[in-house]
Amino acid sequence: MIVIMKAKAEEEDVNRVIDTIQSFGLRTQLNLGAERMVVAVIGDISKIGEDNFFRIRAMKGVENTVFVSKPYKLVSKDFKKEQTIIDVGGVKIGGKKIVVFAGPCSVENREQIMEVAEKIKKAGASMIRGGAFKPRTSPKDFQGLGEEGLKLLYEAKEETGLPIVTEIMDARDVNLLSGYADVLQVGTRNMQNYTLLKELGKCDKPVLLKRGMWATMAEFLGAAEYIMNEGNENVILCERGIRTFSDYSRNTLDLSIIPAIKDESHLPIISDPSHGTGRRSLVLPMAKASVACGADGLLIETHPEPDRAISDADQTISLSAFSKLMEDLKQIAKAVGREI
Amino acid sequence: MIIIMKMDAEESQVQETIKKIKDLGFNTHLSQGENRTIIGVIGDISSIDESDVERLRATPYIEEVVRVSKPYKLVSRAFNKEDTVIKINGTEIGGKKIVVMAGPCTVESEDQIINIAREVKSSGATILRGGAFKPRTAPKDFQGLGEKGLKFLLEAKEETGLPICTEVMDTRDVNLVAEYADILQVGTRNMQNYALLKELGKCDKPVLLKRGMWATLKEFLSAAEYILAGGNENVMLCERGIRTFSDFTRNTLDLSIVPVLKAESHLPVIVDPSHGTGRRDIVKPMALAAIACGADGVTIEAHTDPEKAISDADQTISTADLHALMGEIKYISRMFGREI
Numbered sequence: 019m020i021v022i023m024k025a026k027a028e029e030e031d032v033n034r035v036i037d038t039i040q041s042f043g044l045r046t047q048l049n050l051g052a053e054r055m056v057v058a059v060i061g062d063i064s065k066i067g068e069d070n071f072f073r074i075r076a077m078k079g080v081e082n083t084v085f086v087s088k089p090y091k092l093v094s095k096d097f098k099k100e101q102t103i104i105d106v107g108g109v110k111i112g113g114k115k116i117v118v119f120a121g122p123c124s125v126e127n128r129e130q131i132m133e134v135a136e137k138i139k140k141a142g143a144s145m146i147r148g149g150a151f152k153p154r155t156s157p158k159d160f161q162g163l164g165e166e167g168l169k170l171l172y173e174a175k176e177e178t179g180l181p182i183v184t185e186i187m188d189a190r191d192v193n194l195l196s197g198y199a200d201v202l203q204v205g206t207r208n209m210q211n212y213t214l215l216k217e218l219g220k221c222d223k224p225v226l227l228k229r230g231m232w233a234t235m236a237e238f239l240g241a242a243e244y245i246m247n248e249g250n251e252n253v254i255l256c257e258r259g260i261r262t263f264s265d266y267s268r269n270t271l272d273l274s275i276i277p278a279i280k281d282e283s284h285l286p287i288i289s290d291p292s293h294g295t296g297r298r299s300l301v302l303p304m305a306k307a308s309v310a311c312g313a314d315g316l317l318i319e320t321h322p323e324p325d326r327a328i329s330d331a332d333q334t335i336s337l338s339a340f341s342k343l344m345e346d347l348k349q350i351a352k353a354v355g356r357e358i
Numbered sequence: 359m360i361i362i363m364k365m366d367a368e369e370s371q372v373q374e375t376i377k378k379i380k381d382l383g384f385n386t387h388l389s390q391g392e393n394r395t396i397i398g399v400i401g402d403i404s405s406i407d408e409s410d411v412e413r414l415r416a417t418p419y420i421e422e423v424v425r426v427s428k429p430y431k432l433v434s435r436a437f438n439k440e441d442t443v444i445k446i447n448g449t450e451i452g453g454k455k456i457v458v459m460a461g462p463c464t465v466e467s468e469d470q471i472i473n474i475a476r477e478v479k480s481s482g483a484t485i486l487r488g489g490a491f492k493p494r495t496a497p498k499d500f501q502g503l504g505e506k507g508l509k510f511l512l513e514a515k516e517e518t519g520l521p522i523c524t525e526v527m528d529t530r531d532v533n534l535v536a537e538y539a540d541i542l543q544v545g546t547r548n549m550q551n552y553a554l555l556k557e558l559g560k561c562d563k564p565v566l567l568k569r570g571m572w573a574t575l576k577e578f579l580s581a582a583e584y585i586l587a588g589g590n591e592n593v594m595l596c597e598r599g600i601r602t603f604s605d606f607t608r609n610t611l612d613l614s615i616v617p618v619l620k621a622e623s624h625l626p627v628i629v630d631p632s633h634g635t636g637r638r639d640i641v642k643p644m645a646l647a648a649i650a651c652g653a654d655g656v657t658i659e660a661h662t663d664p665e666k667a668i669s670d671a672d673q674t675i676s677t678a679d680l681h682a683l684m685g686e687i688k689y690i691s692r693m694f695g696r697e698i
Contacts, residue, residue: 235606260610262602266575267614270600274607274635277643295614303617303651310650310690311643349693350650353686
């Protein structure tokens with residue numbers, strides 16, 4: 019449930035509402051919007067009871083109370099109208115500038131990650147991505163360099179100033195990864211790993227949440243709600259393709275979800291055309307399409323020698339192709355009133 | 359199988375090759391490009407003797423003999439390198455042009471279609487769409503005005519000069535619809551209605567073939583192959599969304615197929631964001647995304663009073679919104695060096 023306060027409501031009105039709700043053993047979260055204040059009620063609202071519910075509605079300063087029947091509330095526009103802008107070391111995600119996270123699927127060695135960092139920085143990327151802990155389909159596949167990989171990413175950051183986004187797979191690793199990374203990524207397979215999501219909700223790093231390849235929009239936003247529910251408001255959503263019968267691409271990039279989420283949520287949403295198509299030749303056109311339909315950013319896999327990449331070689335573009343992509347995206351960004 | 363002639367092959371040598379193929383018991387299809395001539399071999403080539411293939415390969419004026427293992431050939435880029443450009447009353451589809459087809463889902467009355475046609479014309483869209491024969495889910499739903507609807511469409515054409523695109527559902531109606539329409543549309547449900555496709559192959563009107571909502575890339579191109587094999591080379595491919603688990607949209611618009619179709623085939627590719635999303639509020643961003651990833655045009659459901667549309671009201675935009683959309687489409691098209 020959310021309680022929408024009148025535009026003219028005073029601070030004491032809001033405090034009275036919060037105290038009343040908390041007296042039922044429920045938690046609250048206050049959103050100070052530009053136009054109106056909204057109090058979100060967190061927990062089992064059946065504790066309030068019907069009589070008390072009408073009492074809250076009649077309280078001074080209360081405009082309306084809304085039962086949000088959707089499995090999410092904090093992520094919704096009902097709760098917060100204004101677009102969320104997440105600041106990561108000066109890189110603003112969700113603003114006018116389209117952010118590009120680029121890098122290899124896996125951190126392989128020092129030379130590789132340093133070369134990538136320098137080249138993508140030059141091409142205009144905002145952040146470096148690279149996996150140290152890898153969720154590979156087979157347990158015998160390369161599982162990533164682990165902490166060694168994090169150290170290499172950190173070196174690349176010190177060299178170039180690019181903030182780091184890297185994947186977290188285990189709730190026990192949150193502190194370790196937070197020591198190195200600027201944004202923690204939840205991969206598609208872990209979108210409904212609720213213990214991991216809760217742990218990330220308690221941490222102070224922004225989270226990049228990838229859509230589960232099986233997830234409906236409500237389930238996707240429900241997963242983001244888990245993180246926000248624990249207090250971490252800095253969630254970046256990422257469309258990365260869903261599982262369908264269509265077999266010419268690795269996944270089916272469901273770009274329509276970008277404008278649909280823009281209608282539904284205040285959180286930034288980016289697109290991953292590398293995983294979304296699984297085909298190198300489709301990364302550029304689908305990156306363009308992502309920007310055209312309103313994405314706040316892109317996640318692009320790039321490698322000095324894509325054919326030799328340990329993982330995801332088929333969808334990884336070369337560093338020179340990446341530079342060209344950044345050039346090509348300028349026009350389309352301009353066409354939709356953004357910059358890159 | 360396709361036979362690529364050497365660049366300096368003479369007409370008599372081409373004819374000689376065609377005769378050789380016919381002597382082997384196959385039909386041929388000739389494609390004379392700017393730079394080279396290609397002969398398509400039609401029929402079940404699994405029965406062809408390998409020594410005959412080798413003999414063809416050894417012929418001095420034959421560059422190459424390619425056994426195309428895909429279930430399509432005439433539609434493929436290998437067969438025809440240059441983009442097919444379809445000419446309709448002075449309007450071109452394919453090549454540098456971006457085509458915008460717009461109009462109601464269903465022709466409802468004379469006034470309705472003429473009023474909408476005027477708006478479509480003044481918005482700058484180039485083709486009028488509207489259904490006279492309607493494939494509705496329930497037999498009790500309005501099935502369209504039939505020939506009366508075609509007559510109204512023709513009146514709207516006479517009034518505005520806009521060519522007409524309308525659906526044909528029955529082999530017995532092909533001649534009738536062809537008398538009125540400039541483009542015959544095959545709906546998603548009929549993509550594998552092979553009897554209909556064969557009939558359209560014999561007809562002299564361009565065909566807009568919509569992707570079956572269950573169809574893989576191969577199945578889609580094979581359906582187009584049916585029409586080309588019958589002798590009609592003027593086919594437009596239309597992505598209109600596929601059936602997936604994702605439920606925030608009516609269908610999942612599979613935009614990644616656009617660059618794949620452009621690489622795989624020489625035929626123009628159109629996108630239908632109205633059916634592809636089923637949601638009025640995201641038609642615009644998805645139309646722009648379609649152009650951004652290389653589509654040759656879009657087809658948009660528009661109505662002077664969308665709320666009152668007999669069918670597809672949820673995905674139909676107002677003609678006022680169509681005007682605004684056309685402005686953005688023109689802008690983005692110019693950026694890609696294309697024009698309306």
